[in-house]
Amino acid sequence: MSSNSTPVETPPAKNGTQAGHASGDKRFKILEVHMKKHQFRHDALIEVLHKAQELFGYLEDDLLLFISHKLKLPPSRVYGVATFYHFFTLKPQGQHTCVVCMGTACYVKGADQVVEAVQNELKIKAGETTADNKVSLLTARCIGACGIAPAVVYDGTVTPRQTPASTLEKINQWVKS
Amino acid sequence: MILNDLNQVKEKEQAAQKKIVLRCCMAAGCMSSDSKGVKEQLEKAVADAGLQSEVEVRGVGCMKLCCEGPLVAVDPKNELYVRVTAENAPSIIAALKGGKANVEQTDPDAAFFKKQFSIVLANSGVVDPERIESYIAADGYLALHEVLNEMTPKDVVETMVKSGLRGRGGAGFPTGLKWGTVAKSPGAKKYVICNADEGDPGAFMDRSVLESDPHSVLEGMAIAAYAVGADQGYLYVRAEYPLAIARLQLAIKQAKQMGLLGAGIFESPFNFNVDIRIGAGAFVCGEETALMMSVEGKRGTPRPRPPFPAESGLFGCPTLLNNVETFANVPAIYRKGAEWFAAIGTEKSKGTKVFALAGKIKNTGLIEVPMGTPLRTIVEEMGGGAPDGGKIKAVQTGGPSGGCIPSQHLDTPVDYESLGKLGSIMGSGGMIVMDEGTKMVDVARFFMEFCMDESCGKCIPCRAGTVQMHNLLDKILKRKATARDLAKLEELCDMVRNTSLCGLGQTAPNPTMSTLRFFRNEYEELLQPDTFGAGATHPQTVTK
Structure with a gap:
């Protein structure tokens, strides 16, 4: 930087x-x-x-x-x-951030598959931002939303019960916008 | 503010109580499913029907059955609507006059609710966390008044000792003993810190308590401060919990306005201020010495004890550090008496424990049960077992510091000692259920990766040991490891556990050790035969 x-x-x-x-x-x-x-x-x-x-x-x-x-x-x-501290970032973030919760509850319910799907779709790794600076993919330790696992935070909005398909749908909306 | 004022607030609040109350969950879980929109539409529907004088729509804290949110409860009809959407609002309001709403309901008398015993969560889902009046109407701040006016700090500590309350952060240290030690420590300036850095993945009890009933934690802290002689408190909250932080800020402001925090509380000479410190995503900051470093604005690295925080803690002053749930237990103990509290639970573990039930289980959410309740009751009766007819394989307690309890041990009562015997810990209360589809070696690697990332790097056993253990687990999972690697892993587990500086490192091997103890076959199935064959000498020994 x-x-x-x-x-x-x-x-x-x-x-x-x-x-x-x-x-x-x-x-x-x-x-x-x-x-x-x-x-x-x-x-x-x-x-x-x-x-x-x-x-x-x-x-x-x-x-x-x-x-x-x-x-x-x-x-x-x-x-x-x-x-x-993990919360502080020294790199600029993309226009949109997709934070996948990787707490235990989300993990046993398939959060790892969500991350993998996004990684494959955007060709970036967790913690990185796409080349066009549109989307950052991040993982969280646990956002305490275990009752609605797996949870994904899209631009600050916690969204319950996500699947690889529902996440890709949201991501593609951003990419196209 | 004196007792009369407090009673006036209570009476006024009770007089304003309407005939029908719709309680709408406004905790983070349901909020993510648009419970805010539900509440707005319910209010609009009440206004449209002209029922404002009879019906109150109240935003409340967690109603426990998080998986079915957003939840709306109707009093006094004892109905509980689940998965409510904003469009359902008119139907629910129409049903108040008789008939049935076209919204899914669940039985509020089901085992999930009936088997609960609420002390910490008594107000959760009942009072409005954003209004102090609502907490006062539920006898809030009454205990603080009694403590300040009728008890000496010594009496307060003695009552806490008698209650038998033990720290709910995980280790289970007797709270009364801790309070007594800080009270006896010499020093003009003392601090009280509430540890709300709920870092265990899979635990959300403290978040729910803070979001649902912030005043009970503040009241508990104020009582503790009086007992130990502190006048400044800090609430260390994770940055991942924005709603909890907002509700706490509001609660502190309201309590100050009413004279329940600040200078001269209840017109006594007792002063107590609370400030919020926001964490920044470091698991190790749940460890008390690391947490205090973080409150001081430094890197959150732990230091050796002694000196214990009770003697030399924050800024070198005697400091009392308790967990959110511990403080939330305090007001009830002084309101209802130490004997009442000590009668609940088992001989060595008194009171109740809140668990966050999640993972592969039908009913996920918050439960509070008396200590000593068998795991089976929690998982099978209350949790409803694994979804889709699956079979429960293990229950993980204590997060990355805990262990997996296999299904044959489900009859174990939950208390500090019994869980310890099984190589797990009570922990802060995260309880993740795993079914047959969960691979235990994968789980062990998941937690080891967590500890590896979260190791602060101060001591070598934890910094280097977790990396090596993670590599070995990864090797086993990739079917590249031999029996020798497994032996090495076990050796490392022992070394890291015994030589690390703080709790993070000392407990990092726990998930691996407990899965090795109960699911060793899963490890062995992945091992490759030793390429050198039986009786062959290892190349290393040959070159010597």
Whole structure:
């Protein structure tokens, strides 16, 4: 991954005085307000990363550096936390995301076949995005929807009792759109 | 807020109660099948029929039979509609005046419901989780009031010891003992943490409790905080549970507005604040020391104990850490008494346990049964056995840290000791039923892959051992392994179990060991004959 925007120019000493980011992107300002709400506390790092991912979709190097400067944390610490947790992604996602739950209940009810069907259809592996940036295929550990297994989350909407056929139908709608 | 105010809220809520109540499940399972649309259409149909003064449509928490959702219950007619769609709404409302709705129903007196004994789930499916008044009408926050006004922290701990409650997160540590230790630890600042990082795949009890009855957990935490002398609490919730997080945020806000959380609760000198910390998808964060690292905003890696969190936990302060279900048990214990609670269950395992029943079984959903209930009752009577006339092969409890219990042991009572004897654990309560079509070696590999991915990498036995064990299981499944590989696998299981730093590594071999114990033939069937033949020397020994 690479970043095209200029690196953060705010010196650490000026933290809190100069708001936002050199790029002028408003989302940085929103993120900074969020950090302020947590009083720039170090233990709020995960909360801040959640907000950053919500705003930007993924965590690129420049964004992580911005957070590191503002919270006065070493970049290694921010990067370390961002890569430790599965929820944070350092790669951009496709326009649509298809998350197949691979918890035990879903697995014994055939979630692995759903994943395989999508992999074969889109010619990508779980965790990857199609070349045209349309669909990302992800797997989840367990979304706690075991009563309606196997469950698939299409763009944030949990859908019950999926089969390879029903999943491919949905995926193909996206591909065609 | 004083007792009078609390009673006023309760009376007002009860007075507003309408003659007929339609309870519509608004937990995550049913929501995914458009129960929100069902509720809206029911409300519209009530308005269209001009029945607003008689009929209330109430969004409630989980009604337990998740596989048949969306569920709508009608009080006091004792009817339970299943698989309701938004189009069914007018038919259901028309049937209120007599006649029969053209919607599938299930028997609310069936074994699945009748065999349940609700303490933790007593309010689930009854109260509106988004309105604190609804919880107060069900005697909510009464226990907190009594504890703050009539008991010393020491009494509170003693009552908990007497109740015999044990931690519901899996290990079963006596809760009263834990509270007592934190209470005795010196320190001006103490913390209470609720572990809602329900990472076990196949477990959704905590999600349901948080979505259905968030206030009971908050009340339990407040009582615990008073007992140990803490004034700050954290709820560590998985990011995968957005609805639970939203309901908790709302519940905390409402409780603060009413003066039931925050400064001077019930006009006493007791202060207690609760903040939510959202997890970020790391299974190891269910381990207490790793969880506290995560609350501090760091990588969630565990550390050796001692010092135990009770002495040095979050930010180095004494910390009490309990599971969601443990806290949800607390208000009922103080409302109804320790003796009442201790009379339920078995000698060593008191009270009830909530299980998430899923997998190859007819009735999937949530069940709460007294400790000591035989597995057979749960799986065959309540769960209705395997679907499509299949045969149950095994029941998996405890997730990636647990084991598979074969069908010949179905008469085992569920309590901490009995499950431990079979090489499984109670765990947090996930119960996955497997039928004849499930390959046990495949299951073992599935869990090993999980542990391999989730290993935090801090200690070598877990980081490297899980990878090696996974490779061996994969080799066996691909029919490329020999008896020597199997022996190596067993050796590794023993090593990883005994030398790993935290619970994740120590229990990672459990699924493999338990399937090896009960289904060894399935492993052996996949083995290849040793290419070197009987009596031949191994190449390695030749070169020496």
